[in-house]
Amino acid sequence: MAAYREHITVSGTLGIAYAFAAVISFGFSITQAIIAAILTWIAGMLPDMDSESGRPIRELSGITAALAPLVLLQHANYLGISNDRAMMFSLLLYGAVRYGGAALLGKLTVHRGMFHSIPALIIASEATFLAYHNPDPKVRLLMAGGVALGFFSHLILDEMYSVQWDGMRIKVKKSSGSAIKFFGKKHMPNAVALGLMMFFSYACLMNVGIIPDPNVAPAPEVLEITGDLEAAPVYRMADEPTGAVYR
Template sequence: MASYREHLTFSALCGIGYGAAAGVLGPFTPPQAAIAGCLTGLSGMLPDLDSETGKPVRELSGVVAAVAPLVAIRHLVDVIGSVDGMILAAGLIYVTVRYGGAWLLGKLCVHRGMFHSIPALGIASCLGFLGYKSDDIGVRILMGGGIALGYLSHLVLDEIYAVQWNGVRVRLNKAAGSATKCFGRSFAANAFCYGLLFFLGYASMVKAGVLTGVQSVEAEMAPTRMATELDDAYRL
């Protein structure tokens, strides 16, 4: 299994490459590309939130708690309106994620559980897509894609370190396959993870315009329903 520093270095390199590619090749501004690169680098550490050792959890929960209000700042402005209220809400988010989230993860999660899985990667990516407010869907996809890339870098590096070579033959250790799995041992964890993934995936596709939400369908049907009612009233 790769060490904390190796994961951080690898994800940081992925973030630099992703941000540079977005800024040079994509129709994005330098700040947008830089934010995407930072999210990529930080997301490479997210799977270790279920770590059994204290240092990664403390550092990661602090970073996630600090980044969460920054990503959601535009939502806070729209919902709350006032600067004072926004500052208070950002502080509450930090405390909730930093202490409440870390405590909850320690109680509910096991190391190399569903946090190290492909569905968890999808959940993190969808949260980034939905959480980063922008009128440009391409920017949202950029942020969600960066989170997915950073998360994937962690899982891939763990699988690489599961391969052992002694100079004569190659063999896999007992952790091989545990990072890129699709299902864990716990039925409840699998059900919760896939339920959350499907919900966030549906919300993301509605936001991207790929699918039509319930309210949009009702809005589209409203003129037809009104015309039918007027036609019935005219016949009477």
């Protein structure tokens, strides 16, 4: 398994390259590219959220606790939340994530479980796409792509370090194949991960309009009237005066 330093070095380097490509090749702004680079760097540590202890979980708890209130503030105006309430909710969210999130993950997860998997990668990138507030789907896709890139770099490094070569023979560790996987050994974590992946996938497809939102009523159809209205037949009631005309 790769060390913490290798993970943040690789994901940070990928983040810089991703930012340059976003500006030069795709025309995103420098600010958007910098945010995408930082998200790529952070995502390179995300699979270690299931670490039992040590520096990765401490760093991730602090970073996640700092990012969660920022995401909330980004949506505050859109949701109609006042500044005072937005600040209060942000402080409460920081405390809940910083001091309660790590303890909860420690009880619900195991190292090299479903956090180290392709479904977890998809969930992280789709959650970023939904959480990042921007009217342009391309910008949100840029952020989600950065998270996917950083997350995948972590899985790749773990698999690479599970294979050792001493110059004479290749030795494969027991952890080989436990990072890049679609299913784990236990049914309940598999069901939760796949269920979340399908839920976020449905939400993303509905967000971009590929799947219609069931809560939004379709626009009423407008009957297009063509032809000469003057040519329509004229009807008169028997007891109506001559000037009363019905079409």
